[in-house]
Amino acid sequence: MDLLALVADQRCVACAAPGRLVCAACRRALPWLGPPGCLRCGAAAAVSPCPTCAGLDPALAWVRTAVALHGPARDAVRAWKDQARTPVGRLAARCVVAAVPPPAPGSVLVPVPAAPERAAWRGVDGPADLARRLGRRWGLAVRGDILVRRDERPQRGRGAAARRRLAGAAYAACGTAPRRCVLVDDVMTTGATLAACAARLAGAGAAEVGAVAFARVVTESQWTGLPLGGSEEYCGPKESTTRRSPR
Numbered sequence: 001m002d003l004l005a006l007v008a009d010q011r012c013v014a015c016a017a018p019g020r021l022v023c024a025a026c027r028r029a030l031p032w033l034g035p036p037g038c039l040r041c042g043a044a045a046a047v048s049p050c051p052t053c054a055g056l057d058p059a060l061a062w063v064r065t066a067v068a069l070h071g072p073a074r075d076a077v078r079a080w081k082d083q084a085r086t087p088v089g090r091l092a093a094r095c096v097v098a099a100v101p102p103p104a105p106g107s108v109l110v111p112v113p114a115a116p117e118r119a120a121w122r123g124v125d126g127p128a129d130l131a132r133r134l135g136r137r138w139g140l141a142v143r144g145d146i147l148v149r150r151d152e153r154p155q156r157g158r159g160a161a162a163r164r165r166l167a168g169a170a171y172a173a174c175g176t177a178p179r180r181c182v183l184v185d186d187v188m189t190t191g192a193t194l195a196a197c198a199a200r201l202a203g204a205g206a207a208e209v210g211a212v213a214f215a216r217v218v219t220e221s222q223w224t225g226l227p228l229g230g231s232e233e234y235c236g237p238k239e240s241t242t243r244r245s246p247r
Ligand SMILES: [Zn+2]
Pocket: 012, 013, 014, 015, 016, 017, 022, 023, 024, 025, 026, 027
């Protein structure tokens, strides 16, 4: 891709203002997630484990996500996934590093495998892109060869139970997994994919499996009760992190 043309052509993925991938105003409006209530899945819940994650495979020890999939974050993910806008991976990595404490030293990052023909159609493999960038920033190894996708049925538009069923059969582990693995995904929806991948890694020898994702799907009721956090590095002043109603 011609990088100069890309820069000259750059528009904000959220509001189309010229100049940057995400303009300053939309950056300030990123819906950062506050400290998690549920220490396992990272949800803003009163109990831990919360009802959402209690049904997931026990192999998934913890999940942390940077932003809610709303507003500019949703626009950024759409551009990342559907328009092959690879620079979004850089933004996603910076957000994760700003919001999520680094995993324990020696952890190995394992991207959630995308269905091959979908990754080719989009022109970018979001989780692999994010894992590479996080590996550089956190100084952790990345292993993209441990998990493979063996079921191409998309999960989009399916409920939690159907996602769990599909995800359980969709992934396989190759060889021996590192002792401490951290799954990397672009978006966490119900957690079913992460839990299924964690189960495969545990079956292949991992002693602990956590997960990080850039964005997290939150329901409208979760959204209105969400304690939004902030990040000095990326979010600007606290008052800029006001909640906006979902579109
Ligand atoms: Zn903007």
